[in-house]
Amino acid sequence: MAKESFDKEIQFLRMLSLTSGAYNRKQYAERLGISVHTFDKTQRRLKEIMQTVADQRSGSEQNKEMADLVRFQYGESAEPMLLFLFRAKSMKETEVQRLSVLLHTLQDQALTAMELLDACCADLPEDLALPDEKTIRSDLKYLEEVGVIRKESGGRPYRYLLQQDVLTGLTVEEQLELYDFVDIMANTQVPSVQGYILRDSLKKAIATSYPQEEATEPFIYKYHYYSRILDEAHLYTLLSAIRQRKHVQFLYYSPKKPSSYSSQNTNPRFEREAGGRSNRILPLEVVYDHQYGRWYVIGYQGRRGFVKFRMEGITQLEEQDSIEEEYMIELKKQWAEISRYSWLVDTGNTVTVQARFFHPQDGQRNFILDRVRLQGQWGTITPETDHTFLYEIQVNGTTEIKPWLRSFGSSCEVIAPPRLRQEMIKEWKEIAQYYESVREDVQLPDDDEIE
Amino acid sequence: MFNYQMMTRLNETGLFTWTSQERAWLRMMLNHPAAPEALSPDTLHKLHDMLDGEQEMDLRDYLTEKAKSEENSVFHPLLKPLRQIILQHQGFRLTGRVRNGRISSDQFGFPYKLEYSMVKKEWYVLWYAPLYSKLMSTKLHSITAVEAQLLQPEAASEYADKIAILTEKRKTTVTIEVLPEFNQELSRILYAFSCFEKQVEYVEAEQTYRIELTIPRNEVDYVLSKMRFLGKRVRIADNAALRERMSETAAKVLARYTESESEAQPERTYEEVRNHPVEGSFTKADGVDSA
Numbered sequence: 001m002a003k004e005s006f007d008k009e010i011q012f013l014r015m016l017s018l019t020s021g022a023y024n025r026k027q028y029a030e031r032l033g034i035s036v037h038t039f040d041k042t043q044r045r046l047k048e049i050m051q052t053v054a055d056q057r058s059g060s061e062q063n064k065e066m067a068d069l070v071r072f073q074y075g076e077s078a079e080p081m082l083l084f085l086f087r088a089k090s091m092k093e094t095e096v097q098r099l100s101v102l103l104h105t106l107q108d109q110a111l112t113a114m115e116l117l118d119a120c121c122a123d124l125p126e127d128l129a130l131p132d133e134k135t136i137r138s139d140l141k142y143l144e145e146v147g148v149i150r151k152e153s154g155g156r157p158y159r160y161l162l163q164q165d166v167l168t169g170l171t172v173e174e175q176l177e178l179y180d181f182v183d184i185m186a187n188t189q190v191p192s193v194q195g196y197i198l199r200d201s202l203k204k205a206i207a208t209s210y211p212q213e214e215a216t217e218p219f220i221y222k223y224h225y226y227s228r229i230l231d232e233a234h235l236y237t238l239l240s241a242i243r244q245r246k247h248v249q250f251l252y253y254s255p256k257k258p259s260s261y262s263s264q265n266t267n268p269r270f271e272r273e274a275g276g277r278s279n280r281i282l283p284l285e286v287v288y289d290h291q292y293g294r295w296y297v298i299g300y301q302g303r304r305g306f307v308k309f310r311m312e313g314i315t316q317l318e319e320q321d322s323i324e325e326e327y328m329i330e331l332k333k334q335w336a337e338i339s340r341y342s343w344l345v346d347t348g349n350t351v352t353v354q355a356r357f358f359h360p361q362d363g364q365r366n367f368i369l370d371r372v373r374l375q376g377q378w379g380t381i382t383p384e385t386d387h388t389f390l391y392e393i394q395v396n397g398t399t400e401i402k403p404w405l406r407s408f409g410s411s412c413e414v415i416a417p418p419r420l421r422q423e424m425i426k427e428w429k430e431i432a433q434y435y436e437s438v439r440e441d442v443q444l445p446d447d448d449e450i451e
Numbered sequence: 452m453f454n455y456q457m458m459t460r461l462n463e464t465g466l467f468t469w470t471s472q473e474r475a476w477l478r479m480m481l482n483h484p485a486a487p488e489a490l491s492p493d494t495l496h497k498l499h500d501m502l503d504g505e506q507e508m509d510l511r512d513y514l515t516e517k518a519k520s521e522e523n524s525v526f527h528p529l530l531k532p533l534r535q536i537i538l539q540h541q542g543f544r545l546t547g548r549v550r551n552g553r554i555s556s557d558q559f560g561f562p563y564k565l566e567y568s569m570v571k572k573e574w575y576v577l578w579y580a581p582l583y584s585k586l587m588s589t590k591l592h593s594i595t596a597v598e599a600q601l602l603q604p605e606a607a608s609e610y611a612d613k614i615a616i617l618t619e620k621r622k623t624t625v626t627i628e629v630l631p632e633f634n635q636e637l638s639r640i641l642y643a644f645s646c647f648e649k650q651v652e653y654v655e656a657e658q659t660y661r662i663e664l665t666i667p668r669n670e671v672d673y674v675l676s677k678m679r680f681l682g683k684r685v686r687i688a689d690n691a692a693l694r695e696r697m698s699e700t701a702a703k704v705l706a707r708y709t710e711s712e713s714e715a716q717p718e719r720t721y722e723e724v725r726n727h728p729v730e731g732s733f734t735k736a737d738g739v740d741s742a
Binding site: 017018019020021022023027049052053071072073074084086087088089090091093096097099100103104107146147148162163164165166167169170174177178180181182184185187188189190191194195197198201202204205208210212214215218219220221222223224225226227236239242243255256285286287288289290291292293294312342343344345358373374375377403404406407408409410413421424425427428429430431432434435436 | 453454455456457458459460461462464465466467468469470471472473474475476477480483485486489490491493494497498500501510513514515516517518519520521522525526530534537538540564565566567568569570571572635636638639641642643645646647648649650651652653655660673675676677679680681682683686687694695697698700701702703704705706707708711
């Protein structure tokens, strides 16, 4: 599988799902840094994959626009709509044929490589060239490596069998129980892609015993960032690099720039304009931000010290040489110290933020206190008066905590640092101006009911 | 395994495959405190046995989650019985605590989904109350008793139709405009709204993005909290009632500050306030912000 093509598909799907409907083909292509022709080709390919993978529920989807296909529809299902990206891996047609014959043959019994070779020769369509022993052995090696099959204990010649203990070892009820568990964990925890893939196969497996739709779609998840799973395509490469203390090299497109990708083989002038920058870092940690549903990678980059990149901008990721363990431990220790008080990843000066929170009006559940408890990370809460409490937290820089404080509206008053307090006032004045035309002298109940 | 053509072929005969990566993930999840709550001892035991030889996928040293709501439990004991009721298209009788400590007892309803709020970290059961012809949402934590009640298939399907109609009727739209001077932060803004059903419109001539959200009417407060979260980058473009709410909030916030300011120190002039540095783009995570 060409690396470039997978990157392109991630960027393509991200843009499509985030900006659904905003751009026409030409604008999309421009922003992705690819030609309209490549755009069309990619779209066709993704559409095909999606339609093959999605339940063949209705034929009506055939004519739908790609943007509509990936458009998130709440309430129907917890089906991760972007999961099909992970099925986009290319394989040769002959490989697909051979591997599926091998697996089907192993479905009922354990067999040796030679027996499988015979089965393959018998089952493959006549127009295909027959595989030799070497090919079969390397196929088996691949299937064993990904863990789909394993060797039966006992001596040579080895017999291979399918790993399907989940089906054979669990009762039908237990399979459903496992399905529910996997569904809940994949949707509420990170990382999730492996869980979604497992959910997918379990779903098909239990469908025979539980044909009704309610069997596989009982749960929905409110205000969940689905697009986060796209970046998980880079996650395992980065985690493995961290584990092996390896440098990585990648081309980075800042999410602030309008273009987010460019194909490798365009002319140099265009590539400069597209603005991808090559970076080599020693990755130390991956951070998932629940506030926005975004991923970051933290690394060390020699003279520039500790650096942070959003995973959404990373393309053409490659592992490189490794470093000494002591050095890695030292860097990790330093980073842990520096980021100790980061609300997200900010490493600015540590300041103490103090805010006063106001309880909701009489008779209402104290959802303000509940929410500060739930989301206030390591800050402390001190009761103040009958209708207020104080919240205090040490943070690196105030920019990352500020949106959270602001989201409480008039239930929160920033006290310190004075500068943050003034920034808040200034910003609320600007917001007030946006709505000046509607502002009349009416008093509405202030029910800033918030989650 | 991860190729789509391959998958379709395997599915034709209902072949189940799972890779070592999926098993490693599951093994990691079995270590989560939710596992013994969600799985019966027998199932859990069998799974542990099955995965015994699998590699560990311990991410604690590499993966940090930030700004996460504290998570008490991702599982609730009522999920199992309620899930069975939904699976069998049954109704239920529900007793629970409602607001102000009152008890609502023995209400008849038809449950159709179990919903988890990623923000509140709570499970809810969504149900239809035929008596009032209303859609209800009840926190599992406030349910004290639930009892399945057999339904005729005709009744169940009639309720299901009603639910679909009511759900559709309950939807409303809110259009949000990104102020063009903040287009650089578009990605962040769109991520923040990516948890909603939405349609984005881009007017090239004005370089303006408008995001039309489709949400249940009872969720506008959550949208407003997102609006306050993003602050001056966005404004509500179309909805008079919500514009009014935002305006009201801004006035109330400013009143709070003026009040405490006048107690503590002479009020600053607007000019003075304005000379303070503005909030830059949130975090500089482009690799340029080295510490």
